[in-house]
Amino acid sequence: MKRVAVYCGSATPADPVYIESARAIGRSLAGQGIGLVYGGGKLGLMGAVADSALEAGGEVIGVIPQALVNAEVAHRGLTELHVVETMHERKARFTELSDGFLTIPGGTGTMDELWEAMSWAQLGYHAKPVGLLNVAGFYDGLLEFVGKMSEVGFLRPQHQNILLADDDLDRLLDKMRRFEPTVPIIRMTRDEL
Template identity: 50%
Template structure:
């Protein structure tokens, strides 16, 4: 792996624990010589993780749509900044530039991004690891929901297992390094719609 896409909030969140987790993840990326790929903003957790990576001598690549350059305040000091025409183009480019995907605590956009790229993995479009950095139990309710989706037979267990969850950046990245995509892909039985 050479680069990791981090999905995270353009807001800082309520507690200092989120900033601490962003700094720790940034340190782990730099220590492992992994390039950061992220949404390109200079604010919130997004800005903090990029700033920390850069301060530690790492590389930070931002991808931001033109419509959000002012709204999310595009980061001016990145290793590279790509400005796209649309959100779809942004997400596609982030996927192409990355060897794995981690969602930190964030809002609706963060969830949408990790769910989309995880869906692509489920469909066999890529074999890259997807994960949640479960800072201070932030994703506990989501994890319970996903486990219930398995119990209710809307998600197959191998697909649920594709989403790696850990509370510690170091351990999560270790699990990414040893990840092997399952051979099972999403299928629909005849007659299902």
């Protein structure tokens, strides 16, 4: 993996574990020679992961909609800053520029990005690993819900391993490097659906 898209929040929660983990992720990616593609903001976890990657000498590419540039939340000190018109363009650019997706804690925007990355992998629009770093148990409920989708039958057996999760970044990156894409929906027969 040469570049990873990191999905995360633009907020700074009161518990310092979240901001510290974002900083550690930025440093670790840079230290491993993995470029960071992210939402292009300077606030919250977004800003922390970008700043720490830059400080460690890493490549940092931001992708941000014009409306957020106008709101003055764009990070101006990046390796590259791509300004797009819509959130749809932003997510498509994340997919074009990265070799995988890493989700760390965030809110509704982060969830939107994660679910789209998973959905596109399931459908066959990309064959890239989708990782979820479960910082301080933040995603325990989400992982339980993904298990419920599988148990009930809304997540096909072929797609139950699309989401790679761990609470340790190095283990998660190793899982992402070893990821083998499954048969996407667009290549399944009617009987398999």
